[in-house]
Amino acid sequence: MTTTDRSVLISGASIAGPALAYWLRAHGFTPTVLERAPRLRHGGYAIDVRGTAVDVVERMGLLPAARRAYTQMRTFSTVKRDGRPGIEVSLALFGQDESTPDVELMRGHLSQLLYQATRDDVEYVFGDSITEMTETAEGVRVSFENGAPRTFGLVVGADGLHSNVRRLAFGPEERFRRYLGRYISIFSVPNHLGLDREVRLFNTPNRLTAVYSSAPHTGRIEPPLPGEETDPGANPEAKAIVAFATRREVPFDHRDTAAQKRIIAAVFAREGWEAPRILREMWNADDFYFDTVSQIHMDRWSHGRVTLVGDAAHCPSPMSGQGTSLALVGAYTLAGELAAATGDHTTAFARYESRMRGFAEQNQAIASSGLGIITPTTRTGIWLRDEGLRLASRMPGLARRADPVQKAANAIDLPDYSSPRRLREGA
Numbered sequence: 001m002t003t004t005d006r007s008v009l010i011s012g013a014s015i016a017g018p019a020l021a022y023w024l025r026a027h028g029f030t031p032t033v034l035e036r037a038p039r040l041r042h043g044g045y046a047i048d049v050r051g052t053a054v055d056v057v058e059r060m061g062l063l064p065a066a067r068r069a070y071t072q073m074r075t076f077s078t079v080k081r082d083g084r085p086g087i088e089v090s091l092a093l094f095g096q097d098e099s100t101p102d103v104e105l106m107r108g109h110l111s112q113l114l115y116q117a118t119r120d121d122v123e124y125v126f127g128d129s130i131t132e133m134t135e136t137a138e139g140v141r142v143s144f145e146n147g148a149p150r151t152f153g154l155v156v157g158a159d160g161l162h163s164n165v166r167r168l169a170f171g172p173e174e175r176f177r178r179y180l181g182r183y184i185s186i187f188s189v190p191n192h193l194g195l196d197r198e199v200r201l202f203n204t205p206n207r208l209t210a211v212y213s214s215a216p217h218t219g220r221i222e223p224p225l226p227g228e229e230t231d232p233g234a235n236p237e238a239k240a241i242v243a244f245a246t247r248r249e250v251p252f253d254h255r256d257t258a259a260q261k262r263i264i265a266a267v268f269a270r271e272g273w274e275a276p277r278i279l280r281e282m283w284n285a286d287d288f289y290f291d292t293v294s295q296i297h298m299d300r301w302s303h304g305r306v307t308l309v310g311d312a313a314h315c316p317s318p319m320s321g322q323g324t325s326l327a328l329v330g331a332y333t334l335a336g337e338l339a340a341a342t343g344d345h346t347t348a349f350a351r352y353e354s355r356m357r358g359f360a361e362q363n364q365a366i367a368s369s370g371l372g373i374i375t376p377t378t379r380t381g382i383w384l385r386d387e388g389l390r391l392a393s394r395m396p397g398l399a400r401r402a403d404p405v406q407k408a409a410n411a412i413d414l415p416d417y418s419s420p421r422r423l424r425e426g427a
Contacts, residue, residue, distance in 0.1 A: 005153035005343050006030050009142060009268030011130055012159035013040060013106070016310030016327035018114035020158060022060060023335030023355050027417070029343075032152070033349045034144075036164075038127040040115055044188045044287065045239055046214060047070050049392055052089055053325035054101050056332045069109040071214035075120055075198040077385060081272035089393040091199070102409075106214065110324065116330040132157075133168050135304045155306045156334070158327075161294060163312035170305045180367060181416075182293035182375055183250065184243040185264050187285035189278060191237035202273040203382050204298055206245040208375050209268065209275045213238040240278045242268055245375045249292065260290035277285050293317050293371070295364050302349035309334055314360035315338025319370030325409055330356055336417030359412040366404045 006029050013035035038212040049057055049066065057063045078086035115124075126145065132143040139153045157165025166215065167173060191213050244267050252260055257342035261282055264278045268275050282288065296315040310327035316322070333354045343349040344380045376382045 005033070007139070007152045008071075008154045008156060009034060009140070009150075009152040010156045010158050011128075011163075012164045012312070013037075013112055013126070013309075014122065014158075014160065015324055016312075016331050017156075017158035018111070018118050019056075019060075019328050019331035020156060020309055020335055020400075021113065021118045024338070025118065027335055027339035029335070029338065030127065030234065033118075033122060034125045034130065036126060036127070036129045036159075038229070039398065040126075041113065042108040042112065044285065045241075045289065045396065046073070046175070046212075047103060047106050047107045047110065047324040048104050048321050049110070049328065050102040050322065050325050051406065051414050052414055053328040055414055056328045057103075059332070060117065062117060063103075064112055066103050066105055066110065069105040069113075071104045071106065072197045072421050073104060073199065073212070073214055074196075076389075077198065077200050079200055079202050079273055081202065081204075083273060087390055090388050107324070126206065130164055130168065133165075133306065140305050153343070156339075157306070157308045157312040158199060158331075160311045161291065161296065161315045163308065166296075166308055166312050167308065168263060169306040170298070176298050178293075178295045178297050179249055180295065180319065180371060182243055182245050182319070182355055183263075183290070184241065184318055185260070185282075185288070185290040186239055186241050186292055187282060187288040188240050189281040189285070190201065192277065193238070193274070195238055201241075202271075203376060203380070203385075204271065205266065205376060205378050206284045207271055208241065208243040209271055209273055209278065209296055210241040211238050211274060211278070212241070214245075217375075222403055231387045240281070242275075243293075243375050245377055246267075252290075254291060257288055257290075261288065275365065293319055295366075295367065297364075302345075303355050305345055307314040307334070307345075307349050307352070314356075314364065316360070317367045319367040319372075320363050320408075321370065321375065321405060322366070322399070322409060326360055326363055329359065329412060329414070332414065332417075336415060339417055340415075355412065355415075359408075362408040362411045366408050369404060 008024055008029055008031045010020055010031055010033045013033050017033050021033050024031040057066055075088055076091050077088035080086060093124045112325045128144050130142055131145055134141040134156060139151045140150050140155045140331060143147060143149045157163045159165055193211055195213035197215055199212035201208060205329055265279055268279060295317050301313040309330045311323055317324060335357050337348040337352040373385055376385050
């Protein structure tokens with residue numbers, strides 16, 4: 001195996017990319033992480049690390065720090081159009097309390113932890129993107145928007161739903177993206193409702209307006225290095241979530257934030273409760289996120305020396321709540337299989353996909369239950385959702401045992417790639 005074969009270019013520095021870099025470095029590879037954004041993306045919305053993914057974070061030595069960033073969310077409640085209370089349930093019903101092994105934290109906090117765990121011995125290149133990839137006898141010749149061309153042994157797309165690597169290696173996104181009939185937007189707003197570790201939501205048919213506030217965190221999880229910027233998004237007062245259902249897709253450019261905000265303003269112009277105030281605050285939000293609720297379905301995740309991990313390969317959609325966990329487990333598995341195959345990418349990619357495909361599919365399958373909870377399409381659907389939550393709150397033990405998310409989150413066994421024998425045998 002040549003030095004070039006041990007070099008791996010990873011496109012994407014959110015969750016899957018830095019996690020993969022961590023494990024590749026641990027196995028003796030030389031990863032380079034490329035990120036289109038000019039710097040690490042801070043802030044973001046709440047994400048979950050569940051089931052087997054908790055074991056991955058623990059094996060990285062990051063679980064104590066992740067638990068310190070726990071959102072501590074307590075309650076979930078609904079409101080009427082005029083603000084009158086509807087139902088209220090404990091989020092412990094959904095496994096979101098400190099008595100469970102799972103962890104909910106802000107996406108930016110987890111991304112920061114992964115970056116801090118890798119930045120000293122992994123090359124990060126910010127503010128650049130891949131424009132062309134050509135496989136040669138030596139590896140993959142990669143051209144960039146800004147940097148000079150380089151050759152890497154392998155290239156991994158860890159660049160999300162709208163993966164640039166997937167587009168270049170496999171073809172247009174439209175071939176693989178499956179629209180689930182919803183759009184979702186999340187952004188920071190002032191905590192004008194005085195929420196304390198709680199979620200409040202208001203529904204009309206096909207529409208959701210929600211606000212939540214997690215436990216406060218004062219800045220970074222650890223002090224920044226000299227010269228680094230402070231994190232303005234680490235302690236947002238609250239997050240607004242707006243979502244809507246529509247059978248037909250609404251055309252938009254996923255990089256045109258102003259146009260996306262205009263879509264939200266038009267769709268929610270007549271909504272009640274806090275919608276008018278949320279829309280006013282939206283125009284000032286610098287962490288605005290908007291996208292379809294979609295999944296990625298592919299027959300294969302690798303092509304030659306190029307492969308995909310996380311949402312780029314098998315996005316389960318935000319409605320599954322499992323995108324982060326899939327990314328962490330996938331990164332661990334891909335790096336481990338490359339080590340087990342001593343860098344033979346053909347063997348490693350096949351084993352990686354064999355281990356991960358069923359796990360990914362089970363987690364994609366649970367997204368439909370999230371659609372019904374977040375955006376019921378009829379008034380009857382809203383009533384049934386609320387009554388179901390009331391019933392579940394009276395029988396929390398039964399609700400936990402029947403939780404499809406927990407079953408999907410634990411539907412894979414992690415190999416021990418640290419064992420030399422297992423590395424040789426790929427066990």
